[in-house]
Amino acid sequence: MENLVYTEFKNIDLSDPFFDSLKEDYKEFGKWFEKKALTSDKAYILSDEGIQAFLYLKLEKEAITDVNPNLEPALRLKVGTFKVNPHGTRLGERFIKRIFDHAIKSGVSAIYVTAFEKHKQLINLLMAYGFERHGTKASENGQETVLLKNLERSSTGILMNYPRFSTKNHKKFLLAIYPEYHTRLFPDSILNNESFDIIQDVSHTNSIHKIYVTSMDVSGLNPGDLLVIYRTGDGQAPAHYRAVVTSVCVVEEVKSKNDFSSLADFLRYCETYSVFSADELAEWYRDKKRLYVIKMLYNAAFGRRLTRGNLIENIGLNPNLRWNYFQLPDSQFDAIIQQGGIHENLIID
DSSP: OOSEEEEEGGGSOTTSGGGHHHHHHOTTHHHHHHHHTTSSOEEEEEESSSEEEEEEEEEEOSOBOSSBSOBOSOOEEEEEEEEEOOOSSOHHHHHHHHHHHHHHHHTOSEEEEEEOTTOHHHHHHHHHTTOEEEEEEEETTEEEEEEEEETTSOOSSHHHHTTOBOOTTOOEEEEEEOHHHHHHHOGGGOOTTSOGGGOOSSHHHHOSEEEEEESSOOTTOOTTOEEEEEEOOOSSSOHHHHOEEEEEEEEEEEEEGGGOSSHHHHHHHHTTTOSSOHHHHHHHHHHOSSOEEEEEEEEEEEEEEEEHHHIIIIIOOOTTSOTTEEEEOHHHHHHHHHHTTOOGGGBOO
């Protein structure tokens, strides 16, 4: 079973040393936690030889008057408590994605969080994904910064809009990935018949950013283009029934082998976000005359996984093409995301 779970407070061990810093920062934390343990409220935790991350989210619709300036009444998601033990695996990004997934599913207009300025790493992480400094909150614990992300306003830059994406004036493509790599790279797109044991606390799994290395000519991709991720068949039954589309990603940039000055340069760029090991990446670099690297954002998992058969029979994809990489007409892309259950709030236009 995956070590990231959404569980009731009563199932979480408050005495775990993980919570010591929260008890120091917030005098009332222990009492607050114990009260939550008497309710059915839930939080996300990730455990690995003790708790490594904790996230509590709360929906609010009333005016927020304990921050300056006040927030007018609206349906918002409050990040009530968020802490990650940093250990170089991009775990914070995985929880950022959980926050956004929760917000989109709940249909909120904004997300906000308060944090002490000393937690600069957390603040910088949130601001990288479109949170802005709104104001301050004063309490007996000291003054905190209020960070707000407006989900009804588009920004410049695909990262600042994350997880929302624009479909207008961007090309759309199907991009295939083999089963042995798929779920390690896209953990929220795991299939019902797969084991959580393959999802590990490593950078390429946790990160919102993904690296795809290929010898296919993908030089026609541009930042902002959209990729429908296609998990190829696994040999257990015909691909007509087993191969499925699982995710939507947005291209950040594309590089060719010639864009890297050396093997070391290539490894620095790829290693954190790729499922391949350093040795495997080095083999790619040495052996492939034509080599491309797609850096992309993991924006959304389909609620309904459409099979190859469904894509052919109901959406009109060409069965005679080689389904590794090809452009999708807007009409087919629109049908895929609609039938695949991508939430309308994710789409900017």
